[in-house]
Amino acid sequence: MKHKSPLIILEEECKKRKIRLPLYEIETSSSEHFQCRIRVLDMLEFGEGATFVAAKHVAALNLLRAWHVKDKTITRATVDQLEEVICPPSEVIFLNRFCSYNNLVMPIYRYLSDDISYTAICSVGQFWITSTASNKSRASAMAAKKLLEVLRDVE
Missing domain, CATH: 3.30.160.20 (Double Stranded RNA Binding Domain)
Incomplete structure (x- = not known):
């Protein structure tokens, strides 16, 4: 499946x-x-x-x-x-487009995991956000969404 x-x-x-x-x-x-x-x-x-x-x-x-x-x-x-x-999540695509349109470096994702969850660390330049979820895809999406909100507030 x-x-x-x-x-x-x-x-x-x-x-x-x-x-x-x-x-x-x-x-x-x-x-x-x-x-x-x-x-x-x-x-x-x-x-x-x-x-x-x-x-x-x-x-x-x-x-x-x-x-x-x-x-x-x-x-x-x-x-x-x-x-x-559903990969990449829409939020990841939105963040990538935002960075591209605004001449920012593209997001970098790093991951930590334990037996039950994943933590995504998403960074764009000096800005970074972490999010934890039950799978890597969801953690990435949540981090991308939060970071996009931060970057929009900075502009």
Whole structure:
């Protein structure tokens, strides 16, 4: 399953249960940002991303998370594995674009880990932020998002 995306897993789960395939609605809020709404049965979830496809993947993952919470037929292990598929996270892409557009050095990521979590150390020039999460991808995304907020405040 490591090579399956959240979109594929979600559609497979719908087919397995003989329910209608997901309905996607995409909105563009800017040339750099997309939003997606996704509906399956009575569940409605949202996703955002730097690309149309990224937004759909995030929305599908959020719906699978909601499905897991609702009835546990989607396992936590499935959701955790899918979080690794969405790489790089949208937040990392946003930070990279911000640095590129503003002639800043590109972000550097370093990682620390223990048995249960990862800590991402994200730096751009003299600025750095740390974030800890259950997987490397999520830790990177959280650090990138925080650092982007700091860099925007500096400008």
